[in-house]
Structures are given as C-alpha cells and as structure tokens.
Amino acid sequence: MNPIAHSPHAHAPVSIGKVMGTVMLALTPATFFGFWLYGWPAINLWAVSLIAAIVGEAFAVRLQGRAVRPALMDGSGILTAWLLAISLPPFAPWWIAVLGSLFAVVIGKQVFGGLGQNVFNPAMAARVMLLISFPLEMTTWVAPAPFGSAHAPGLLESLRITFLSQPLDGMASASLLGHVKTEFTRGIGLEQALTGYYSPMDMLWGSRAGSLGETAAVLLLAGGLFLIARRIITWHAPVAMLLGVAVPALLFNTIDGNHYAGPMYHLLSGGLMLAAFFIVTDPVTSPNTALGQFIFGLGCGLLTWIIRTWGGYPEGVAFAVMIMNTVSPLIDQYVKPRIYGRDRKGAAMPVKKEA
Amino acid sequence: MTTRRVATCCGAGLPSGNAVAKLFNLRGGVHPEGRKELSADRPIRSLPLPRRLYVSLQQHIGAPAIPMVNVGDQVLKGQLIAAAQGAVSSSIHAPTSGVIVALGDHPAPHPSGLPVPTITLESDGEDRWIEMEAVADPFELSPEDIAARVGAAGIVGLGGATFPAALKLNLSRSSGVQTLIMNGGECEPYLTCDDHIMRERAVQIVEGIRLIAYAVAAKEVLVGIEDNKPEAIAAMQAAARGSAVQVVAMPSMYPMGSEKQIIQVLTGKEIPAGGRPADIGVLVHNVATAFAVQQAIRYGRPLISRIATVSGGAIRQPCNLEVLIGTPVQELIEYTGGYTQPAARLVLGGPMMGQQFTNTAVPVVKGTSGVLALTAKEIGQTEASPCIRCSTCVRACPVGLLPLEMAAHIRASDLSGAVDLGLKDCISCGSCSYVCPAHIPLVHFFNYAKGDLATQERAKLKQEATKKLADARNERMARIERERAEAAAKRKAAREAKERAAKEAAQKAQDQAATETA
Numbered sequence: 001m002n003p004i005a006h007s008p009h010a011h012a013p014v015s016i017g018k019v020m021g022t023v024m025l026a027l028t029p030a031t032f033f034g035f036w037l038y039g040w041p042a043i044n045l046w047a048v049s050l051i052a053a054i055v056g057e058a059f060a061v062r063l064q065g066r067a068v069r070p071a072l073m074d075g076s077g078i079l080t081a082w083l084l085a086i087s088l089p090p091f092a093p094w095w096i097a098v099l100g101s102l103f104a105v106v107i108g109k110q111v112f113g114g115l116g117q118n119v120f121n122p123a124m125a126a127r128v129m130l131l132i133s134f135p136l137e138m139t140t141w142v143a144p145a146p147f148g149s150a151h152a153p154g155l156l157e158s159l160r161i162t163f164l165s166q167p168l169d170g171m172a173s174a175s176l177l178g179h180v181k182t183e184f185t186r187g188i189g190l191e192q193a194l195t196g197y198y199s200p201m202d203m204l205w206g207s208r209a210g211s212l213g214e215t216a217a218v219l220l221l222a223g224g225l226f227l228i229a230r231r232i233i234t235w236h237a238p239v240a241m242l243l244g245v246a247v248p249a250l251l252f253n254t255i256d257g258n259h260y261a262g263p264m265y266h267l268l269s270g271g272l273m274l275a276a277f278f279i280v281t282d283p284v285t286s287p288n289t290a291l292g293q294f295i296f297g298l299g300c301g302l303l304t305w306i307i308r309t310w311g312g313y314p315e316g317v318a319f320a321v322m323i324m325n326t327v328s329p330l331i332d333q334y335v336k337p338r339i340y341g342r343d344r345k346g347a348a349m350p351v352k353k354e355a
Numbered sequence: 356m357t358t359r360r361v362a363t364c365c366g367a368g369l370p371s372g373n374a375v376a377k378l379f380n381l382r383g384g385v386h387p388e389g390r391k392e393l394s395a396d397r398p399i400r401s402l403p404l405p406r407r408l409y410v411s412l413q414q415h416i417g418a419p420a421i422p423m424v425n426v427g428d429q430v431l432k433g434q435l436i437a438a439a440q441g442a443v444s445s446s447i448h449a450p451t452s453g454v455i456v457a458l459g460d461h462p463a464p465h466p467s468g469l470p471v472p473t474i475t476l477e478s479d480g481e482d483r484w485i486e487m488e489a490v491a492d493p494f495e496l497s498p499e500d501i502a503a504r505v506g507a508a509g510i511v512g513l514g515g516a517t518f519p520a521a522l523k524l525n526l527s528r529s530s531g532v533q534t535l536i537m538n539g540g541e542c543e544p545y546l547t548c549d550d551h552i553m554r555e556r557a558v559q560i561v562e563g564i565r566l567i568a569y570a571v572a573a574k575e576v577l578v579g580i581e582d583n584k585p586e587a588i589a590a591m592q593a594a595a596r597g598s599a600v601q602v603v604a605m606p607s608m609y610p611m612g613s614e615k616q617i618i619q620v621l622t623g624k625e626i627p628a629g630g631r632p633a634d635i636g637v638l639v640h641n642v643a644t645a646f647a648v649q650q651a652i653r654y655g656r657p658l659i660s661r662i663a664t665v666s667g668g669a670i671r672q673p674c675n676l677e678v679l680i681g682t683p684v685q686e687l688i689e690y691t692g693g694y695t696q697p698a699a700r701l702v703l704g705g706p707m708m709g710q711q712f713t714n715t716a717v718p719v720v721k722g723t724s725g726v727l728a729l730t731a732k733e734i735g736q737t738e739a740s741p742c743i744r745c746s747t748c749v750r751a752c753p754v755g756l757l758p759l760e761m762a763a764h765i766r767a768s769d770l771s772g773a774v775d776l777g778l779k780d781c782i783s784c785g786s787c788s789y790v791c792p793a794h795i796p797l798v799h800f801f802n803y804a805k806g807d808l809a810t811q812e813r814a815k816l817k818q819e820a821t822k823k824l825a826d827a828r829n830e831r832m833a834r835i836e837r838e839r840a841e842a843a844a845k846r847k848a849a850r851e852a853k854e855r856a857a858k859e860a861a862q863k864a865q866d867q868a869a870t871e872t873a
Contacts, residue, residue, distance in 0.1 A: 006799035008785035010706040011735035014792040283745035337755040341628035348628035
C-alpha cells in the first residue's frame with residue numbers, strides 16, 4: 001500500500017510537459033513556414049538554438065546539484081530556445097544562436113532558481129542582450145528565398161552561412177519596421193516609404209524579410225487560437241496587447257497619416273503576433289489574474305507602439321515585454337480576485353437579513 | 356460582483372418542473388471526470404446482516420457519545436447504546452439486535468487508522484426492532500418536538516460534514532430562516548448514493564423536506580440537483596408536485612455540493628466570511644438527511660443505516676448499498692465481488708475530498724458516503740514539479756483565492772501572509788490541486804497550515820491564560836505584601852503612639868512631681 005496521501009485522490013490529465021508540448025505544437029506551423037521561406041540556414045539556426053539550450057540547462061542544473069532529467073523533460077528550456085530561435089534573423093551565424101540560448105536558459109532562468117522563478121521572459125531577455133551586443137548580426141535581414149526558388153541556398157551553402165558566417169550577396173534586405181525607421185530619418189514620409197514596399201497580404205502571410213518565424217501573422221494567430229481553445233492560455237493578455245498597439249496606432253494615424261502608421265501595419269509587423277500569443281502569455285513572468293493579465297498585455301502593447309514610434313529601435317516588443325515583466329509583481333500586488341463572502345478590500349461582508 | 360443573473364438551464368429534456376428557477380453564476384470550479392456511470396444504474400441493495408458491527412462513538416462533529424451499555428448486554432435494533440455528550444454531539448443506536456461483546460478501541464475510518472473507542476455488537480441474526488413510536492400526522496407535532504425527535508434519532512448531516520441535524524434545526528429556527536435549500540448536488544466523482552436515494556425514495560425525501568421546512572418555518576424550499584442526474588430530478592419533481600418544494604436543476608460542476616456554492620447558485624447570496632448560512636437566512640440540508648428525518652419522525656426509526664456507493668476501477672461490481680452503521684468496510688468490498696486488480700488507493704468518501712484509509716477493518720460511520728478502490732491510473736498523481744505560476748489554480752478556485760501565492764507563503768513558513776491571502780476562507784475542495792499541471796499538493800499545504808495555525812492559536816490562548824493567571828497571582832501577592840506592610844505600619848504606628856503616650860504620661864508625671872517638690 002502506498003504511503004498516506006492527501007485528497008484529492010484524482011488529478012486532471014495535465015502536466016507541465018504537456019503544457020510546453022502543446023505550446024510547441026502551436027508554434028510548429030509558423031516555424032515550418034519560416035523553414036520553407038528561408039531554407040536550410042533557418043533550420044540550422046533553430047537546431048543549434050535547441051541543442052545549446054539543452055546542453056546549457058543540463059550543465060546549469062548539474063552545477064546546482066539537482067536532478068537533470070526532470071528539469072530537461074519539462075520542456076521549458078527547449079520552448080525558450082525555440083521562441084528565441086524564431087525571433088532571430090534567419091541567416092544569423094551559429095554563435096548568435098548559441099550565445100542567445102545559453103543566456104536565456106542559464107542567466108535568464110537558472111540563475112534565478114530555475115523554472116518558475118525568473119523575473120524576465122528568458123527568450124526576450126536573450127534577444128535584448130543580443131540586439132544590444134551584436135546589432136549588426138541581429139539586424140541583417142534577407143529577402144525570402146523559399147525552397148525551390150532560384151536563389152535558395154543549398155545545404156552546403158547553408159552550412160557556410162550558419163557556421164562560417166559567409167555573407168550572401170544580393171539577398172540583404174531591410175525589415176519593414178527598419179525600412180520605415182530609416183526612411184523617416186531621411187525625412188521621407190510614411191506614404192512614400194511604404195509605396196512598393198508594403199502589401200498587407202504579404203504581411204499577413206509573412207513572405208517578407210524578417211525574423212525566422214515571426215513574419216507569418218496568420219499562422220501565429222492560428223497557433224494562438226489553438227492554445228486558447230486548448231485552455232493553455234486565456235484571451236486576456238493577447239487581446240490586450242493587440243489593443244494596446246492598435247488603439248494608439250489608429251488614433252495617431254487618423255490625426256496624421258503621413259507620420260504614424262495605421263493599426264494593420266503595426267499588428268502585422270515585427271514580433272507582435274508572436275509576442276501577443278506566445279510571449280506575454282508566459283505564465284511565469286505575467287500576472288496571476290485575468291484582469292492583471294489584461295493590464296499586463298495592454299502595457300506591453302502600448303510600450304511596443306511607443307518604442308516603435310518614438311524610440312531609437314525600429315522594433316519594441318522585446319523591450320516592452322521586459323519592462324512590463326518588472327511591473328508584473330506590482331500588478332499582482334494590487335489586482336487580486338474578490339474572495340467569497342468578502343468585499344474587494346477583504347473585509348467580511350455585512351450580515352444582511354431579509355425582513 | 357461575480358454573480359449575475361443568467362438564463363435558467365432548468366428542464367432541458369426533463370419533465371417540466373413546478374418552478375421556474377433563476378440560477379446565478381459561480382466562479383471557478385472544475386469538471387473532474389465523473390465516473391458515476393460505474394454505479395449510476397445500480398439500484399440500492401441491502402448488504403446481508405454482518406456478524407459483528409463496530410459502532411464508533413465518534414460519528415459526528417463534536418464530543419464523542421457516551422456508551423450506555425455494558426459488555427454482555429442484550430440490545431434490540433434501534434436501542435440507544437451511546438448518548439450525546441454536550442451540545443454538538445449525537446446519539447448512537449444499535450444497528451441490529453444482539454449482544455455487546457466489547458467496549459474498546461477499534462481502528463477508526465481516518466487516514467491515521469488509529470483506534471478510537473468503539474462498541475462491538477455481535478448480531479443475533481434476528482434483527483429485532485425495539486418498540487418505536489410512530490406518528491400518524493407529524494405536522495401536528497410542534498417544531499420544537501420535531502427537532503427533539505431528530506436529535507433523539509441521532510441524525511447528523513449525511514452529506515459528509517456530520518453536523519448534528521437537530522442542532523442545525525434549533526439554530527435556524529432561532530435565527531429566522533427564510534430559505535431552506537436541500538442539497539442534491541452530489542458533485543463528487545464516483546458517488547451515486549444521493550442520486551439513487553432521490554430516484555428510489557423521492558416521496559419519503561419530500562416528506563422529510565416538508566418536515567424540516569415546517570420545523571424551521573422556512574418560506575421558500577429549493578431542492579438543487581445537478582443536471583447530470585435527470586432521473587433523480589424527474590423523480591423528485593414528481594414527488595414534489597403540488598407542494599411548496601421547488602426542484603431546480605443546476606449545472607454539473609465541482610464543488611456544486613458545497614454549502615457555499617449551492618447557496619450562491621440558487622440564491623445569488625454569499626455567506627459573509629466567518630459566518631454561517633443562517634446569517635443570510637438560509638439553511639442547507641442534504642437530501643439523504645431529509646430521508647433520515649422522515650424515517651425518524653414518521654416511524655420513530657433512529658439513524659442506524661445509510662446508503663453508500665462502493666466503486667472505483669479496482670472494484671469488480673460497483674454498486675449502491677444500504678449498509679448498517681458499524682459494518683466493516685471489508686464486507687462491502689467482498690459483497691461487491693472484491694477487487695479486479697490490487698487497489699492503488701482506498702478512499703472513504705469521494706476522490707476530491709475523501710480520506711485515504713489503509714485498514715479495511717474500519718467500520719462504516721454515519722458520514723461514509725462512499726468506499727472507493729482506485730487504480731493508479733485513476734489517481735493520476737505523480738511527483739510534483741516546480742510551480743510555473745500558470746494560475747490555473749486561480750481560475751479553478753471557487754472562493755476567489757490565489758492558491759499558488761498561498762502555497763508560496765506556507766512554503767516559506769509565512770503563515771500570517773497566507774492568512775492575509777485568505778487561507779481561512781479556503782474550503783479545502785481540492786479544485787486547485789486537481790487542475791495543477793505541476794501536481795503540487797496545494798490542499799495538503801493549506802490543511803497543514805490550517806492545522807498549524809490552530810495549534811498556534813491554541814498555544815497562544817494557553818499562553819494568554821497562563822499569563823493572566825500569573826498576572827493575577829502577582830497582583831494577589833503584591834496585594835498581600837502591601838496589606839502586610841500596611842498592617843505592620845499600622846501596628847508600628849499604634850505601638851509608637853502608645854509609647855509616645857506612655858512617654859508623655861511619664862514626662863507629665865515627672866513634671867508634676869518636679870512641680871510638687873518645688
């Protein structure tokens with residue numbers, strides 16, 4: 001007979017491994033699309049990221065004297081590396097992936113005490129570190145070169161791109177956000193900057209220059225809806241983040257269309273869709289309650305829009321998320337559910353009897 | 356407010372009820388796999404008369420009953436064998452006729468399996484009832500009389516809390532109850548005993564409900580039944596037709612059978628923190644209790660048996676049994692054909708709030724609603740992993756607590772922090788533990804903390820009492836000292852006064868003598 005166990009004597013068929021696995025499943029369509037769009041270098045980069053995360057996490061856990069197997073089997077480190085990988089430029093060199101992954105799982109997570117203890121979203125922390133430390137490598141974009149197209153790199157060539165940092169002539173391209181930012185600094189208005197460069201349909205489907213798996217807004221949205229349907233995440237943070245970007249974008253675009261891009265442009269560019277459904281919904285670094293998550297998402301969205309619009313960087317998602325991560329405990333401090341039989345302040349409800 | 360009026364879901368595909376009820380929203384709750392199908396279609400069967408019955412003296416909340424028999428005594432079925440002791444206690448009656456063979460300790464239906472005082476009765480096989488006082492028209496009795504008879508019959512809440520029913524009736528009458536709610540929720544997975552008692556004994560239950568309503572002068576009577584029991588709803592509605600008793604179908608959700616939740620869904624009211632249902636004019640009784648009340652008032656039969664579900668993946672023939680109080684659990688399991696495979700865990704009650712037991716010699720008590728033999732697959736619990744703060748527990752909590760934060764405080768031995776977060780409002784329903792993907796035994800944390808808190812509070816009370824006594828003693832000692840000093844001072848003053856007077860007198864005499872000689 002087993003030792004005495006406490007109720008409940010039944011458990012829902014869930015586990016952390018299953019949760020992480022479901023999120024990875026939801027990421028698969030967008031990731032595969034990225035593989036197709038950017039070819040072998042993208043696959044190399046993704047694989048290198050995951051391997052580095054597994055090795056780095058195993059090492060860090062071993063150093064702490066904890067069991068390695070369960071820490072790796074929960075899948076959280078792999079998911080972090082996956083999220084980081086698809087936010088990288090697809091032709092980035094291997095050491096960017098390795099450095100980023102190691103930073104994410106070791107500094108971003110294990111140093112704080114492991115799963116559930118970190119303050120910042122590890123993938124976003126790693127991305128920000130890379131962006132600040134290696135701005136050139138992190139902003140070298142390529143135009144899509146899908147498998148089968150004329151300038152798609154072959155396997156051997158792709159190994160040279162990823163592992164020998166061999167540049168590829170004639171394929172460099174700017175991301176939309178970067179392009180618009182550059183044009184603004186040259187005094188060129190939005191309408192002119194976007195002419196011939198911006199097609200909402202391309203934005204939706206993601207066949208444009210950008211990060212490995214960030215460009216296909218539709219596929220990320222589908223993955224997010226799948227997670228909501230499977231009750232892994234709730235709608236609060238994603239919807240709030242999209243609103244946080246779309247509302248000010250609409251407002252300012254209406255006031256001055258030549259200086260402020262509209263909501264569709266913002267919603268479909270950069271890492272917004274990825275962040276809305278896969279980053280701000282990170283349970284560890286976001287608030288506990290539905291209202292708290294809504295506030296958190298709204299803050300992430302607003303800050304993203306502000307950084308994109310007035311900040312020095314073309315893209316603001318990673319910075320916005322990290323700033324809001326620091327606010328998350330504060331939100332939890334003030335936003336709590338009302339307890340049964342008590343008012344919002346926690347005082348017992350008065351006894352009111354019917355006459 | 357989390358509660359708001361929603362469209363009633365009463366009666367979809369069911370016979371039209373005698374009431375159109377409005378339901379209110381609940382927060383949280385979970386939908387554990389029901390597993391009621393195992394025993395749902397098994398009518399209540401009576402267990403054959405056991406040879407020996409182990410009647411525990413502690414079958415209710417409150418002080419244990421005091422035995423009224425001695426070893427060797429012949430008793431009749433229904434005879435009082437242990438009397439209630441104190442206010443929150445309940446009488447116990449002989450479940451069958453026979454001889455008292457032992458007054459001693461026997462393993463209790465508790466996870467510890469520790470022995471408790473128990474009366475052992477050897478059955479004589481005749482099952483002869485004691486003479487009982489039947490009542491032709493119970494509604495001619497006074498409400499006080501009904502409560503007294505319910506108390507004499509040893510009836511306790513059969514939903515699991517085992518609070519003495521008569522006490523609840525008296526408290527409710529004195530505080531003025533508007534609404535009587537009959538709990539037919541039975542939200543625990545596996546259990547179908549309330550379902551079946553409602554299906555098979557609806558007429559008696561409705562009479563019991565009307566008696567309770569009469570005894571507390573309730574203005575409104577609602578019977579809440581989860582909508583996964585359509586036969587029970589139909590049977591109860593048919594039995595209630597033409598009476599003031601309203602049968603209401605409620606959504607199936609755990610913990611709908613909890614007092615707080617059933618009140619909320621049926622009336623929209625919440626019991627103030629730290630309060631009782633009577634504070635908002637509500638009284639809640641279980642449907643099986645109503646049956647026991649009817650039997651006691653109408654026929655004078657004390658509570659000596661109950662319906663229990665025997666189920667679980669390891670039980671060969673899950674079923675509902677009417678069993679005598681004191682029957683060893685082993686006999687229930689054997690009667691249902693024994694195990695199909697070794698049970699990974701044995702549980703008394705339902706899987707969400709029931710208690711594990713390890714010794715099958717433990718007896719059925721008044722609060723035993725189920726005997727479950729679960730397989731490892733059904734338990735589904737594995738090693739706990741770290742909390743990822745996913746807040747699934749927050750969404751599941753029907754009380755509005757933050758289980759993950761409370762557990763973090765308790766882990767850090769910060770009990771007052773956990774109390775600030777609402778530890779004392781936790782109803783230990785287990786919803787949070789059930790849904791936790793990290794398999795953290797949250798309820799275990801909370802119950803441990805509640806126990807620790809109670810110990811601390813007791814220690815504090817004791818310390819305060821000791822301090823008070825010490826202060827009183829110090830004060831007394833000081834007073835005695837002071838009085839002694841005062842008395843001494845008084846004595847001294849008196850002596851000095853006397854001496855002075857004597858001296859003065861001597862002086863005077865001397866002076867006089869001097870004058871005289873001069």
